[in-house]
Every structure is written in C-alpha cells, then in structure tokens.
Amino acid sequence: IPKGRIGGTPKPRVPVRPTKPAATAEASTGAPRAVSPPKPAARKTLPGPAAPNRPAVPKAAPAAAPMKSAPAAAPMKSAPAAAAAKVSPQPNAADALREARGREAKRLFALGAALHRQGRIADAVRAYGRAIVFDPVFADAYANLGAAFRAQGKSEAAVASAARALALQPDRANFHSNLGNALRDQGRLEEAAQALQQALRLAPDAPEILYNFGLVLRDMGRLDTALSCFDAVLKSRPDHAECRYDRALALLQAGDLKRGFAEYEARWKLRRNPPRAFEVARWNGQAMPGKTLLVHAEPGFGDAIQFARFAAHAKEKSGATVLLESPAELARLMETLQAVDKIAVQGGPLPAFDAHIPIMSLPALMGTVATTIPAAVPYLSAPEIRAVALPNLVAGAFKVGIVWAGAAAARAERHRSCPFVHFLELLRVPGVVLYSLQTGKAAEDARQHAAEPLVFETGHLLADYADMASAILQLDLVVSVDSTAAHLAGALGKPVWTLLPDVPxxxxxxxxxxxPWYPTMRLFRQKTRGDWSGVIAEAVAELRAVAGKRPRSG
Known part of the structure; x- marks a missing residue:
C-alpha cells in the first residue's frame, strides 16, 4: 500500500461570620498540589503537559443559638434614667467600617476562588488582590493568590505570596506545602523539601503533602525515597491518578521500564489528558491481517520520534496495514518509517481503521525492558524531495549543529536549557564550524549576543523536521540539550552529544x-545542579579529541 498523507456581580446578603477558608494551590505535570489538612485539598491541575486546583470558597458558619434563661426582674429606674435607657448607643464608626471591609474582602475572595476554578486565572488574581486591599491580613487570600501566580508561571510572585500567607499564619500546614511547591518551581529543591517537611510535621497524615514531598524528592534524584512516598499515598488513596502517574515516571527514571511503562497507562486517568474516544476497540496485540491499525499521536515531538521505532513491532505482530497519525511538523519525516503504510496528519480527518493504540502504549504492550528496546538505527531518514543544502563555510571544517533550548512550553525548560553563550566555547577547538539548529524564540539568542558571524543560522532553511533531518545528515556532530533535535539525530544514526541537567x-x-535508546548518542551530565560550564568544558575536551580524527561530512 503506497504511503500518503491523509490527511458586576450582585452583592450577596451579609453572611454570618465565616469560618476560615482553606487555600489550595494548582499543580502541573509533575506539579504538586496544595492541601488543607486534615482533609486533602482538591486535585491539582503534565508532558506536558495544567489547570489549577479548586480554590476554597468561604462558607458561613451557622450562628450558635443563645442559651435561654429565666428573665430577671428589671430594676426600678427613675423617669429620667428610663428615658435615657430608651436611647440607642451610636455605633463606633471605625468598627463598622472595619466590618464592612471584612465582608467585602470575603466576597472578593469567594469571587476569586470561583474564577480560579473556572480557569480564569488573570481574573482570579485581580479578585484576590482586591480582597487583600480590603483586608491586608487575609492569609487565605495570599495563599490562593500564590496558587494563581503559579498557574501563570510567575514563580517569584508565587513564592512571595506563599511566604506572606505563612508570616500571617505560620501554623497552617497547607501554607507550608504551598511554599514548597512554589520553591520547587524555581528549582530551589532543598528549601522546598524543608517547607514540605515542616508541613508534614504539622499534618503527618495529609496524603497531598506527602505526594508533594515525593515530587521534590524525585526532582532531587532520591528515587527510592520518592517511590516510598508515592506508595504511601496510593495506599490511602488508590484512585490518586496524579500520584500513580508520577510514580510511573519515577520507575522509568530508575530504569524499571517494565513496571514503569505499565504504570504509565495512568496518564489516561488525568483530568488534563482524557483518552480519545473511538468507535473501534483498542488493540491488545492480536493478529488482524487484512485490517487497519491506527497508531495515534500523543503530545511531544521528541516522544513521537523516540517511540516511532515501535511501529515496526505493531506491524509485525498485527499483520495489519499501519496507519500512523503524526503532527504536521513531523509528517514528512514519519513517511520514511519503513513499517508505516499511511500517514494521517493530526487534526485532520482519519480514514477508516479497525483498531487503535496510542503510540506511547506500545512499549507496555511489548513488555519492554532496557535490553529489548528496538535500538537499530537509523530508523528515520530525510526525504529526497526538497532537501536542504548547508553551505560549506570553511573547506574541511568539522561541522557541528547546536541546540541550546527545547520546547518553550515545557515545564522543565528552565531546568534543562543551557545559556547560548556556553556553546560558543566549542569554537575554541580548531576547525570547528557551528550551525544553529535551534527553533522557536530561543533562536534569537545568537542575534542578541551579536554572534551571527560565529554561528550559521539554519532556521530560514527549515520548514519542518524533515528539513532538519536533511541538515543533520550533512553535519559531523550534533551537540544539544534534551530536545527534539537530539532525538532526531539519534534516530538518524548521527553522532549526537546530549547535555543533561543533574536530574534529567x-x-x-x-x-x-x-x-539504550540511541546507540550513537553520548550523554554529558551536570555534576552540580545548574552548572552548565562544567558540562561544556567536558564536551570541549572531548571535541578536541575527535575533531581531528573523524572523517568530515561533505
């Protein structure tokens, strides 16, 4: 079968004095949730990739009925005294104003919480901010404001808001948890762990806080302890989908691929990632000759390239026509997969098919372990049509493609991206010429550092990842952070050095x-968190050793 692309809110009645509301924080893939002990907070909102937790709305507490007693005999009063008793005392104006401001602060807080739950984060921030104007010591408003700032990616403001809430009420366990979550976003993991440990001292039986602590431990590379936290949470909350998902990631990171990929199916229980509805059944590995199997896309270009190798297994085991759904940016590239019969562009109409399976569910179906990963490369190639031609800037030069940042939307981007200027150190090696394969906004970094004469920009030549494949095949080496380009170079069988943070x-x-995923890939790891200079220095030393020995690309 030939391949082809198919392709003004009314004021409420004055309430009786409310109880203190519980502030909650949002979370993202792998993002923790804030809680209000002793009862766990609402669910947080991954790759990923996130809606906020449901903020608390203050509820009015019923007024206690006064105790009745027998009426006492009224004392005799003189006529002037009796007349004076009938005159009502004037209310204190300052007290009345204070009470009115408090009522308005609570109304605005409730409005902000409702907006927060609806995902209208900017409106929620404004409402919480106005509530604080009316009541500058409203701790729960600060806590929810910090949660909203986290949802907006404003980690500094989130930390400041959470710290202010704690300054006002230091014995609130959920406030310590909120602060830990915000510190984790900034990569301040030791401080985050301390905040969450204090939260656990105040509320040792709160599963959400224990879950948040497990996330920090995982980020610190303390995988065994993180898994113990996740296991304890799931013991009390077996339906905790977010925890089960993050446990899967920890298992995979620990190298336990078989259990990790099996647990990874928990991603379909996440609110932000519902399974797609099809009229046909999901493929469970049975033979289906003469029929069509849809292998459908999941988020992440790098994931798509990494897991495309499993299409051959689906073809062999099913005996079916394999229809691969692909993002448009990858469609021409995926046409070069030998095991794929047809390509359907994601978002477009799908032709008829008889069964389906998500592409990242294939390893679990295969029972994949490290030694059984299909590792033969290349399994992708560059289409011959519309091939990109890179200029030979220097005769006999050692051509190195560089990528210093991944997808801008990735939550971990600040953690795994390397400042562009570090890559200029590669030019210390004689004979090396740099070609930028960087895409997205980060591609402007070379111009911002006036480095155009030092690095050849290929962005104007690349319309999609098939074009990037064509460019990579003309290079001697790709040096990249964890990015789609690194996956692509590995799938093409080209030498690629991937620069990794301390906990990748x-x-x-x-x-x-x-x-085991890419035989031609070499990993360079940070020895100290955030120290890219050490990683680059190691790469420069290695480049000196190989640049003069390896044959040059034409």
Missing amino acids: DWRWTARGKNT
Missing part, C-alpha cells in the same frame, strides 16, 4: 554516558 528526564535514567 526519565528516559536518560540517573547515570551513565550511554543510552
């Missing part, structure tokens, strides 16, 4: 210079 994404595991 699960697929690169916790240690080692090599990866």
